Amino acid sequence: MTPSRAAAMLVTGLLVACGGASDAANARRSPGRNGVPWSADPASRSATLPRDWQRLGVGRPADPARVAAWDFDVDTLGHGLPPGRGTAAEGAALYAAKCAMCHGVKGEGMPPAYPALVGREPRAGFGFASDPTIIRTVGNYWPHATTLYDYIQRAMPYFAPGSLTPAETYALTAWVLAANEIVPADAVLDSAALMRVKMPAAGRFVDDDRGR
Amino acid sequence: MARSGPSRREVIKGAVGVAAGAVAARLADAMPAGAQPPAAPPVVPIDPTRVTGGPTTAVGSRSPFVQPSRAPVGLTEGTSKTPLQLLSGTITPSDLHFERHHGGIPLIDPAQHRLLVHGRVAHPTEFTLDDLKAFPPVTRPHFIECAGNGREAFRKPRPDLTPQQVDGQLSNSEWTGLPLRDLLAEVGMDAAATWLLAEGGDAARLTRSVPVWKALDDALLVYAQNGEPLRPETGFPLRLLLPGWEGNINVKWLRRLELGTAPWMTRWETSKYTDPLPGDTARRFSFEQDVKSIITTPAHPEVLRPGPRIIAGFAWSGRGRITTVEVSTDRGATWRPAALVGAEHPKSVVRFTLPWRFDGRETILMSRATDETGMIQPTRTEWRATRGPGSDYHYHDIRAWKVAADGTVTFANGEVWA
Numbered sequence: 212m213t214p215s216r217a218a219a220m221l222v223t224g225l226l227v228a229c230g231g232a233s234d235a236a237n238a239r240r241s242p243g244r245n246g247v248p249w250s251a252d253p254a255s256r257s258a259t260l261p262r263d264w265q266r267l268g269v270g271r272p273a274d275p276a277r278v279a280a281w282d283f284d285v286d287t288l289g290h291g292l293p294p295g296r297g298t299a300a301e302g303a304a305l306y307a308a309k310c311a312m313c314h315g316v317k318g319e320g321m322p323p324a325y326p327a328l329v330g331r332e333p334r335a336g337f338g339f340a341s342d343p344t345i346i347r348t349v350g351n352y353w354p355h356a357t358t359l360y361d362y363i364q365r366a367m368p369y370f371a372p373g374s375l376t377p378a379e380t381y382a383l384t385a386w387v388l389a390a391n392e393i394v395p396a397d398a399v400l401d402s403a404a405l406m407r408v409k410m411p412a413a414g415r416f417v418d419d420d421r422g423r
Numbered sequence: 424m425a426r427s428g429p430s431r432r433e434v435i436k437g438a439v440g441v442a443a444g445a446v447a448a449r450l451a452d453a454m455p456a457g458a459q460p461p462a463a464p465p466v467v468p469i470d471p472t473r474v475t476g477g478p479t480t481a482v483g484s485r486s487p488f489v490q491p492s493r494a495p496v497g498l499t500e501g502t503s504k505t506p507l508q509l510l511s512g513t514i515t516p517s518d519l520h521f522e523r524h525h526g527g528i529p530l531i532d533p534a535q536h537r538l539l540v541h542g543r544v545a546h547p548t549e550f551t552l553d554d555l556k557a558f559p560p561v562t563r564p565h566f567i568e569c570a571g572n573g574r575e576a577f578r579k580p581r582p583d584l585t586p587q588q589v590d591g592q593l594s595n596s597e598w599t600g601l602p603l604r605d606l607l608a609e610v611g612m613d614a615a616a617t618w619l620l621a622e623g624g625d626a627a628r629l630t631r632s633v634p635v636w637k638a639l640d641d642a643l644l645v646y647a648q649n650g651e652p653l654r655p656e657t658g659f660p661l662r663l664l665l666p667g668w669e670g671n672i673n674v675k676w677l678r679r680l681e682l683g684t685a686p687w688m689t690r691w692e693t694s695k696y697t698d699p700l701p702g703d704t705a706r707r708f709s710f711e712q713d714v715k716s717i718i719t720t721p722a723h724p725e726v727l728r729p730g731p732r733i734i735a736g737f738a739w740s741g742r743g744r745i746t747t748v749e750v751s752t753d754r755g756a757t758w759r760p761a762a763l764v765g766a767e768h769p770k771s772v773v774r775f776t777l778p779w780r781f782d783g784r785e786t787i788l789m790s791r792a793t794d795e796t797g798m799i800q801p802t803r804t805e806w807r808a809t810r811g812p813g814s815d816y817h818y819h820d821i822r823a824w825k826v827a828a829d830g831t832v833t834f835a836n837g838e839v840w841a
Contacts, residue, residue: 264605324501340705365627
């Protein structure tokens with residue numbers, strides 16, 4: 212136990228003993244403090260693999276066909292992006308046919324089930340915490356373009372997930388990005404072009420500091 | 424054979440007519456204001472000791488007098504909340520566990536289901552459920568809470584909210600499965616692996632990145648809940664359980680784990696489940712559910728009569744054990760410690776109780792929990808100062824109920840911390 216934690220528990224104990232809360236104790240009670248620190252650095256965590264694990268030998272070697280069928284995730288370095296290309300114009304036609312019935316003709320969404328996709332306001336700042344009326348969209352909130360490709364191929368269209376080809380997925384990704392004025396209206400996307408896309412919200416995200 | 428007294432048929436026939444009225448009156452008396460009585464009042468004999476009862480059954484059912492329900496919104500994308508105000512003890516009945524799905528509830532044949540483990544491992548492997556049951560099992564109580572639990576109450580703290588509406592995306596179960604670290608040892612995880620991707624076998628093929636340190640700490644792969652296989656809506660036949668972490672990352676219908684060296688930045692950890700902060704940033708990977716409590720009785724829509732009452736509710740923390748729950752019956756002026764049940768279990772729901780006497784004067788009830796890391800539930804004012812009014816997840820501020828002089832109870836967060 213750290214000294215600060217011990218002090219906090221002591222304060223709690225005093226509260227209980229006195230049967231009432233003091234302002235001094237309240238002042239110490241800032242939310243987002245006192246907790247277990249989170250860190251992306253595994254060295255800060257003590258848990259390890261079981262050292263003396265005796266293999267059970269259960270399971271079968273992964274079937275390469277299953278790996279090929281299931282391992283289609285795309286990470287931020289572009290690993291997993293398939294060959295293929297699509298244009299924003301092709302994406303517009305696909306969007307009208309397969310997406311607009313839920314997400315709206317212009318990507319305005321149909322809350323609460325079907326979120327808005329398009330919207331750049333506010334152009335300055337990132338004031339989502341102070342203004343609950345700002346709707347989070349791909350254009351103003353998504354930090355990575357690769358997430359868009361991954362999610363469309365993974366889960367869209369909602370009523371026929373997994374039905375889009377890589378070319379169609381590139382095209383739809385291009386249309387959503389173009390509608391958000393992130394790529395030009397005549398954009399052509401393939402894996403290399405997608406990796407060059409700069410998202411407006413990139414760099415806005417910070418790791419959890421609660422409890423630090 | 425000579426008979427004296429009424430026949431069995433006569434007993435039942437007479438009982439039906441008289442009992443229906445009596446039951447209706449008793450129900451009306453017992454039902455809290457605003458609750459819906461059952462569509463058809465149950466018919467009971469006047470004297471159950473004079474009539475042979477029902478036969479044995481293959482699967483039990485609740486008394487017709489007890490008909491709890493979740494609150495489905497009827498969408499494959501929607502929520503269905505647990506009726507916290509109807510629960511006792513610490514375990515949520517499996518059929519009342521809250522629901523939140525992103526591509527509907529899949530129907531999966533357990534014999535066909537596979538868990539694929541690959542990426543930074545020496546032995547890429549696919550496991551059947553039987554394979555996974557060959558690992559030494561563990562059974563532990565843990566809560567699952569949606570990161571957005573409490574959002575509606577935070578945004579619009581209307582007086583007519585019930586505990587189910589305020590915090591019903593919280594449930595607590597006894598889970599059985601295997602430690603994830605054992606599975607990672609079995610496949611020979613590469614020491615360089617720092618993150619893993621967990622993927623569900625539903626129509627959303629939902630993916631979340633999980634730091635390996637959590638996988639090596641207390642993470643479980645679970646196949647059973649409260650003594651029986653998982654239910655379809657809680658992940659049948661296999662789910663990831665990361666004790667204390669936001670609900671969405673406890674991936675249901677788990678079919679794949681890929682070991683890697685960086686987070687994937689999926690939709691569910693960027694566009695969703697991130698917390699905007701003052702200062703033009705947003706917090707990501709905010710996994711832990713912070714310390715929290717709520718009084719579930721008295722609560723809206725109950726109407727109290729003057730006299731002795733038990734104040735009871737739930738407390739929980741994603742960071743460890745609950746050490747203290749304090750209750751105030753005077754709008755936060757003074758606080759008294761409540762008795763706790765289940766406090767020995769970390770990252771599990773604790774039941775708290777405190778005897779009280781309603782004297783017919785208006786007051787406000789609150790509860791305030793502290794966990795073993797020293798974190799204490801903040802007030803709504805304190806919470807807003809840290810996060811701002813536009814933040815979406817991890818609301819854990821103090822919940823308050825106003826008891827009026829006439830005994831009506833209403834949700835009071837909007838009034839107390841306007």
